[in-house]
Amino acid sequence: MDLSNIKLVVCDMDGTLLNPAHKVSPHFFSLFSELASHIHFVAASGRQYFSIANKLAPITDQITIIAENGGLIQRRNDILFSSHLSQENLQTQLLAIRKIPKTEIILAGKKAAYVENGTPDFLAMFTEFYSSYKVVDDLTKVNDDIMKIALYHPESSEKFIYPFLQGFNPNLTYKVSGIHWLDIAENHTNKGVAISILQKELAITKEETMVFGDYLNDIEMFNQAAFSFAMQNAHKDLKTIAKYQTYSNENQGVEAVLEKLLVAKKGRNSHYPL
Secondary structure (H helix, E strand, O other): OOOOOOOEEEEOHHHHHOOOOOOOOHHHHHHHHHHOOOOEEEEEOOOOHHHHHHHOHHHHHHOEEEEHHHOEEEEOOEEEEEOOOOHHHHHHHHHHHOOOOOOEEEEEEOOOEEEOOOOHHHHHHHOOOOOOEEEOOOHHHOOOOEEEEEEEOOOOHHHHOHHHHOOOOOOEEEEEOOOOEEEEEEOOOOHHHHHHHHHHHHOOOHHHEEEEEOOHHHHHHHOOOOEEEEEOOOOHHHHHHOOEEEOOOOOOHHHHHHHHHHHHHHHHOOOOOO
């Protein structure tokens, strides 16, 4: 596995770069400082931009962030790409979702995230992923560009939400993005499309791209990279299409591969210490 030509590293957040306590390790930041001259790093997550930026605050000005599963690409203050649901799709989808038992609804907008009065447990959990949000009386009356609808089920999104919505609207994508989460977006909105936009902008090929992920919302981005790594804790279907596997997020699987990448770069630039 020759990693010496890697120029773009794309990493999911939850279940991948973040440990089970939702934190980034100091070791990652140390590796990033040594690799930053040779690779461009991208955080690609279903999280809100503000949440990702907070988690990666020491390096936010040096990276690109793909938020809302590809609904937004932002580098510092520059928005490189954004996508939002049409009002027709949004309204008809909300009506259908309200019929699904035990399902919490989040509208991920450009200005903020929006929720109706959820349970205290849900709101406490929700703020981990959406640091900028508003509680509203009626989601159908929100005035913002909505990049995606995020749905939460306390037991399983794959078992209790996905069967209700699969194929409901052929113009929309229904993506299981975590044990409890399912995201709804326009068909052209996903991490893979976002990465292809960045590859074109940066003149970087698939052969020069490395990606890390753990769930089904990472499938499209795995198809955009010659070096795709599924975490040990990844969904079984993602492991099937991954070229490689690494340790779990609890055991710093991303950092283990980045150490190998640094060794490969050191061979070409020996002044870089391990």
